Amino acid sequence: MAFNCVVTIKQVPDTKRITGQAMNDDGTVNRGALPAVFNPEDLNALELALDIKDKFGGKVTVITMGLPAASEVLRQAIYRGADEAILVTDRRAGASDTLATSYILSCAVKKLNYDIVLCGRQAIDGDTAQVGPQLAEKLGIPQVTYVEELLTVEDHHITARRNIGNGWQEVKCKLPLLMTVVDEANEPRVPGAKRLMKYKKAKTAIEIQTQLKKENPTASDAEVKQIADTKIKELEEKGLLIKQWDLDQINADLQWCGRDGSPTKVHRIQSVVLTARESKTVEATDNGITDMIRELITDKTIS
């Protein structure tokens, strides 16, 4: 009784460490200036998948959609125990909203054998929690959201406890299914030292090409391609090539991808300009504070 798990993961800007420089003068976000991290709850989803593999056997595949730099979170997943990693990257996927993103991910997941698809509940850069349910719908499988504990896994169904905000619920669901996982579910393992040593050279084709171009600025595209192809083959033989798919390879219909495939559009972005209101500065002394409290009692704010 082994289970194939597919985990969708995302590289996100670390919104907790955003500084003033993260914004361009025109009010747009300067993504380059933000530290990029493994979306926290995706680590919980990965941990749950690895836990299923440890207990029952099977395979864990991680998929991310993003810029070539997102290969880094795939390596992070491999260090922790993922068997296979796939980067879905394509310029035509840019500006995708949650609907287009879930469509593209569904095209990639459909190419794989899976029993259980796992996602983090939500990504910290948008907090929408939409891609999980939308991916489940696109795959035509049921969803169990906000999983805080997977209770049993059997041949044809699972049981899980899910957080429903004002309490919890235990549900039984048929396989295949998609689960979204909350941070209370587990404590994600840290990268394994042996796996880190073994896989730190794992790369996607696009990373190899970019690096070669950087190292050989005068070489023609054809020359770079030739060296890259040799290098890619080498890595593949060593089991160090991270798979990379574009929209054609996953048979995605372009009308549902990128900007065209996204029903939501940005009407306006405003930088946050805070207008100060009439205010008093209170000295942090006994007198200052006593005066303030007296004022608040007088105007009946404090009764």
Next chain:
Amino acid sequence: MISVNPKGEVWVFAEQHEGKIEDIALELLGRARMLGDKLGVKVGAVLIGDQIKSLAEKLFHYGADNVYVLENPLLEHYQTNSYSKVICDLIHKYEPQIMIYGASACGRDLAPRVASTIKAGLTADCTDLQIGDHENKSEGKVHKNLLLQIRPAFGGNIIATIINYDRWPQMATVREGVMPMPTPDAKRKGQVIAEKITMQKTELPIEILCEHKREKKVNLKASRIVVAGGAGVGSKDNFKLVWELANALGAAPGATRAAVDLGFIDRDHQIGQTGTTVRPSLYIAIGISGAIQHQAGMSDSQKIIAINNDPTAPIFDVAHYKIVGDLNDVIPKMIKAIKARV
């Protein structure tokens, strides 16, 4: 998706559990009423469950013109697939132009499933909803009277207004407490539109084995005074000072998301865009920098006291009383002053 239908109604998902309408649904009806009046269209409430028709009256009182009643024994408990299916059928039949859901555990599970099935847009956790025009410069076209879906984004550095001008309905979720609760009008009446629902048990892939409800540990919305701490409080141990000040004032203790994530306090206490929105008489912000997502949940407080050792913290921009200082020094002084007056 359905085509653009400016005559379509404004709909609210009337979330109910065990025969009780959730507050969020009533709050949303208040805003839907405003949007419907602006557009000159009716407001519809979508009520799903088993033997729940009698709840329609309350929805009329809070602003619905039409209540679509979808009853079936298999709809007694919320399930993603069954609820999503009946809503999608209803949307295709009546073509509403807008549909809003509460951003509750249920609404956040349901709305994306519906959006994906219909291939329509969805914006999560809006802090405001308005009607406005959008000029599409590349097409040289003005789209009139769209739903402006307003929310902070990207760590609160920006406020984004999202629109959807071609794949309708325009859909959004809103957290509880964001929209003020409307005053009910017991004389308001409306029309019940009962839909015939046929459903097989085999259509339900999930079985609910058991459920355990838990009361929230704190009622932030009902408190006249809220004392909230942020990451700047420093530690769970220091957070005791927040509790002590709250106790001295008979206030509810609140927190920022950062403080919750750091484990200083339970998630029930979280205030902000993804937590509870509060409008107390007095809000005391301790060690809170004042990210826009937090402000979204408290800036309507009547009086705000901010205590922070960083004089440049954005929270001071919305505060009525600014205290630059160390909370270990300031809070005991405040407690002393409060107790001296009692």
